[in-house]
Structures are given as structure tokens and as C-alpha cells.
Amino acid sequence: MEWTLAREEDALSCALDIGEAMLGAGAEIYRVEDTIGRVCRAYGLERVDTFAIPNTLLVTVRAPSGRAFTQTRRLHESSINLGLVNRLNQLSRDICRAPLPPEEVRARLAAETAPRRERPIVRVLAYIACTAGFSLFFGSSWGDALASACGALIILASQTWLRRARVNHILACVFCAAAAAACAFFFVRLGVAQHVDRIVIGDIMLLIPGVELTNSMRDMMAGDIIAALMHLFEALFIAVGIAVGAAGILALLGGVIG
Amino acid sequence: MNPIWQTLLAAVCTWGFAYLFGMRGRHLPVCAVAGGLVWAAYLLAGLAQDNYLFSNFCAAAVGTLIAETCARLFQCTATSFLVPAVIPLIPGGALFYTMEAFVRGDRAAAGEYAIQAAAIAGVIAVGVYIVSSLFRYIRPRAKDRQTEV
Secondary structure (H helix, E strand, C coil), X not given: CCCCHHHHHHHHHXXXXXXXXXXXXXXXXXXXXXXXXHHHHHCCCEEEEEEEECCEEEEEEECCCCCEEEEEEECCXXXXXXXXXXXXXXXXXXXXXXXXXXXXXXXXXXXXXXXXXXXXXXXXXXXXXXXXXXXXXXXXXXXXXXXXXXXXHHHHHHXXXXXXXXXXXXXXXXXXXXHHHHHHHHHHHCCCCCCHHHHXXXXXXXXXXXXXXXXXXXXXXXXXXXXXXXXXXXXHHHHHHHHHHHHHHHHHCCCCCC | CXXXXXXXXXHHHHHHHHHHCCCCCCHHHHHHHHHHHHXXXXXXXXXXXXXXXXXXXXXXXXXXXXXXXXHHHHCCCHHHHHHHHCHHHCCHHHHHHHHHHHHHCCHHHHHHHHHHHHHHHHHHHHHHHHHHHHHHXXXXXXXXXXXXX
């Protein structure tokens, strides 16, 4: 395949599109940098220098024609989607095996990142499995599990609403934790449930920044200290946000029931 | 609590989280089984030595072993199996009791729980780190080099 100047630039932006989608789906930094490098080299671009942190991508390549191109991307929001990371990984592997034309890559990328149709009931079931499952896991009664499941529905509704209203992620966690804690408190007051602690533990599992923390560890191992610290601080802020939300409402509603 | 029941619950929770993390199709039951096995490993390690840090370490190591193996079997990233699988180990309880002790004004207990939560997170990291480093020495076949890690 012949690559003209415009095609070279297009190939780079194609590699960045893939990298951007991966980073936004919660892939680790080394994977994003590695993928961009591989895709660029598959397109015949020489010497690829990538720099990625969780919200910025910066890539410079030298093309066979001797020209150097730089492109940057700034990410504003991300949502964890490990399945998408897997599919993008597969896409980049396909490109490495046989370089697809950039138009085709874009089409596949658009197909992969397009929101998939799925029944909302499955998402609701997953929320309930996470929360009710966890409170039972921590030794709660069935009444507690029911309270946890109701808390999960409240969290799901608030998350949907807060995302639409573009509320800051940490503030959203504070609100969701507070709503879940209030729900647990009222269930115990009504006598349906017994343990506020086990109900709330189940509910806050949904909010706990598990992926951020895991990614932080994996970035640290790979030597990407800046990215690791960014993820770690994000995780810490979210954890404090959850604590403030849940503790605040429990204190407000008449003291913690141990 | 009945250990078999708890292990089943761990699998159910892992299924839920795997779904929320965007895993679909045949990967979902794999994640659920991995989560159950991680919790089984935690309980078995507890029989060998009554120390929650040791148990968490063993469970994280087993989880990483499963995730790295599945990554090679399914040509996927290890992280996508690892993140849901270690969910049952996350010290959500310790985190909650830290906050609860703070509200009660019991600083000593809050510190105790906070250290416990940090220590659990730390040993999980070490368990994951050791096993995934070992796996880096197992080279994938040349044609699918990109599957590594």
C-alpha cells in the first residue's frame, strides 16, 4: 500500500483514536502507549514517542518521508469498560497482522465504541447482585439484603441523573453514598433490616474505586509513576467522598448504629 | 457463616461487577467462577494460617494466576479478568468501620481500621505483583505477542 503525506498523518490520528478510546475505557497507561506504538509501526511510521497520562495523550512519530508529526488528545471523561479494552486490543492486533486502511479502522472503532443495546433489567440485576450479594457476604440478614438492593436502585437512579446533569464524579459519589446510607437508616428504623453497617458496606461497594486502585498499582509496576499517582489520588478522593457522604448522613440521622 | 454459601455469594457479586465493568458473553461466567475461586482460596488460606493478611495475599495470587491463564486462553487482557476477580477481597468493611469510628469520635479504632484497610490493599498489590511478574517470563507465541500481560 502506498502512503502519501496525508495518509501518514491520517494513520497517526487513527492510532490516536484507538489509544484515546482505550484510555477512556480504563486501560492501563503502558497498554495504551504500547498499542499506539504498535499501530503506528504497523502503518510504517518510524520512531514513535508516546506519552500518556490518564487524561492526556501525546504522540510524535517520524514518517518514512522524513517529516515528523505530533498529535495530542485531551480526555475529559472516562467510563470503565474492560470489555471494550479487550475488543480494542483485538482490533490493534488485527492491524498489526495486516494494516487495515484507516477508513476501515475508523468504521470498526465507531462500531465498537457505539453504545450497545442492552436490556436495562440486566443492569438493575447486576446492581442488585453487587450490593445485596455483598451485604449477605458480610453476614447480613435477608431484610438487610433487601435494604441494600433498594439502596442500589437509588444509587443507579442518582448516578444516571447526576451524569446527565454533568455533576463532578467525586461529588456524585458523596451524594450516592449519602442517599444509600439514608435508605439503610430508614429500613432499620422501620424494622425491616437490622444492620446499618452491613447494608451500607454492600451499597458502597458500587462506588468504591476498585478499577482506579488496580490501575494505579499496575501503572506503578510498569513505572508510570505520574499516572499511578493520578489514579491513586482519584481513588483516595472518591474514598473520602464516600466516607463523608455516608458518615455525614448517618450522623445527621441520629447517630451511628454499631 | 457457611463457607460454601459465602463462596457462591462471592461468585454472584463478581458476576455483577464484571457486568458493570463491561464484560459480556462467555467472559461473564468465567469472571464469576474466578471470583468464587478467589474467595475459596481466601478461606483455605485461613485454615492453614489464621492471619487475614496471609489469606488476602494467597487469594490475590490465585486470582492473578486465574486471570493470567484466562487472558491467554481467551486472547484478552489479564486486567479485565483480574479486576472483577479480586472484588471479593476489597476491604469495603474496613473502610466503612474506619469512617464509622471517626464519626463516633473513636480515633484509635479509626486508625486501626484505616491501617487494616491499607494493609489489605497492600498485600493484594504484592500478591498480584509477584504472580504477574512471574507470568512475564512465560512468553506468548510470536504471532500473538500482544496478548502479554
